[in-house]
Structure formats: structure tokens, C-alpha cells
Amino acid sequence: MINVGDRVKTTYSEREHIIKKITGPCMCEPYTNTIGMTNEKPKKHYHYRGVYCFDNGPSYFNNYDLEGNNVYNDDKITIIEKTKKPIQLSIF
Numbered sequence: 001m002i003n004v005g006d007r008v009k010t011t012y013s014e015r016e017h018i019i020k021k022i023t024g025p026c027m028c029e030p031y032t033n034t035i036g037m038t039n040e041k042p043k044k045h046y047h048y049r050g051v052y053c054f055d056n057g058p059s060y061f062n063n064y065d066l067e068g069n070n071v072y073n074d075d076k077i078t079i080i081e082k083t084k085k086p087i088q089l090s091i092f
């Protein structure tokens with residue numbers, strides 16, 4: 001399970017990120033629906049906000065479950081290093 005403070009990367013990039021915030025569960029429409037690319041039935045998911053380790057730039061990961069699996073495709077967030085801080089629940 002992914003927690004705030006974990007160092008992660010995605011299956012589609014070598015960039016490393018620190019998770020800053022997790023929000024959800026959420027049933028919002030997938031972005032690809034709103035631009036007419038897909039017509040998926042919305043599935044329960046969470047939104048992750050993080051920062052890119054190299055320069056602290058913002059990063060956003062949408063439509064993932066709490067294990068880091070994208071609910072619509074095969075993308076995955078994998079944990080490189082768990083936070084050493086006590087677990088701080090930031091789910092609303």
C-alpha cells in the first residue's frame with residue numbers, strides 16, 4: 001500500500017517521485033472520456049499528488065487504487081523506498 005512520504009516511480013518513466021497527498025476514493029470520469037477517446041464506466045480510484053525527486057516539480061497520478069495499480073490500464077506505481085516517518089493518513 002502506498003503512503004504519503006513514499007519514494008515511488010511509475011512503470012512508464014524512470015523518474016522518481018515522493019508522494020505528498022492521496023485523495024479519494026473518487027468516481028470522477030476518466031480524462032480520456034472527457035476528450036472523447038474512451039467511454040469507460042468510471043471505477044473507484046484515488047488521486048496521488050507528488051513531487052519529482054530531481055527538482056521538486058509537481059507530479060500527478062490519477063486513477064490508481066491504493067496498491068498503485070491504474071484502474072483503467074496496466075500502469076503501476078511502484079514503491080522504491082517506504083517513508084521512514086510514522087504513517088500519516090491523508091485520505092479524505
Ligand SMILES: [Zn+2]
Nearest residue numbers: 026027028047
Ligand atoms: Zn477521480
